[in-house]
Amino acid sequence: MEIKDLGLVAFDEAWKIQERCVNQAIEARDKCFLLLCEHPVVLTLGRLADRKHILLSDQELLRRNISVVPVNRGGEVTLHAPGQLVIYPIFNLENSGKDLHQYLHELEEVGIDFLRLFDIVGRRISGKTGVWIGEKKIISIGIGVRKWVAFHGMSINIAVDLNLFDVIHPCGMDVEMTSIEHEGKNSFSMEDAKKKIVNVFQQRFGEDS
Amino acid sequence: MNVVLPQLGGGIGKATIAFWHCSIGDFVKKDDDLVEVATDKAIFNIPAGAEGIVKEIYVKTGEDAAVGSILARIEISKLEDREKNDNNR
Numbered sequence: 001m002e003i004k005d006l007g008l009v010a011f012d013e014a015w016k017i018q019e020r021c022v023n024q025a026i027e028a029r030d031k032c033f034l035l036l037c038e039h040p041v042v043l044t045l046g047r048l049a050d051r052k053h054i055l056l057s058d059q060e061l062l063r064r065n066i067s068v069v070p071v072n073r074g075g076e077v078t079l080h081a082p083g084q085l086v087i088y089p090i091f092n093l094e095n096s097g098k099d100l101h102q103y104l105h106e107l108e109e110v111g112i113d114f115l116r117l118f119d120i121v122g123r124r125i126s127g128k129t130g131v132w133i134g135e136k137k138i139i140s141i142g143i144g145v146r147k148w149v150a151f152h153g154m155s156i157n158i159a160v161d162l163n164l165f166d167v168i169h170p171c172g173m174d175v176e177m178t179s180i181e182h183e184g185k186n187s188f189s190m191e192d193a194k195k196k197i198v199n200v201f202q203q204r205f206g207e208d209s
Numbered sequence: 210m211n212v213v214l215p216q217l218g219g220g221i222g223k224a225t226i227a228f229w230h231c232s233i234g235d236f237v238k239k240d241d242d243l244v245e246v247a248t249d250k251a252i253f254n255i256p257a258g259a260e261g262i263v264k265e266i267y268v269k270t271g272e273d274a275a276v277g278s279i280l281a282r283i284e285i286s287k288l289e290d291r292e293k294n295d296n297n298r
Contacts, residue, residue, distance in 0.1 A: 047227035047245060047252050074250040099218030100251040129250040146254040
């Protein structure tokens, strides 16, 4: 598993890096990557997303300098912003039984394991992919798959400004978002969070996966 | 050649057509992305299995299709046919 920490990077730039990694993983089937980053504020729309779940007009988005990017992943509208850890695992699902829902389930488990390291109890809700604390969402998940190589992935609200989510119905739902910081855990850095999530991925998928 | 919605994993019986990369009449090469299907929070790309012309598209964007159902039909190009014949000699 090759780990790449992209730092704070524009969504478009990270997408180009993802594409290169996906192509490498398709060519060499045993190659896999874990990309870590934060994005400047951006809204991304999954393939079947509905524009009405963005609650601002195009003019207002422009005024606030918030770009909207259509992406080839599942799910609805998602917001990325600094303070949110975005993880793009680029894994070959042929090695794990070619099962999309099983892989989404594994990502949820990674999220729950990660939160446990902060003494936070995360849970899944049937029919609502992601990780939740009570009724609040803390981790969003959406993937794309080409030739059984998975890309896109998950975003974890670490210490993101939760007010930013007021501009959307996250994932097309009227849900309240939360973050690790908002849950009262703030004595760690983003770097600590990255190290922890890498460990959790390696434990669940294996360092050589 | 028929383009079929493949097995996507246990318990997945259908998927929604999310995006067609091609239209009827388009020429496609083997392995080109043809169509993306959605299930839960996943988008799955189905590539062209052969080079040829897209003759039929049976399921529109936003509609559901069952696993194993035919989504489109590609008329394999004559070049491909010739290569196939050569390989069979």
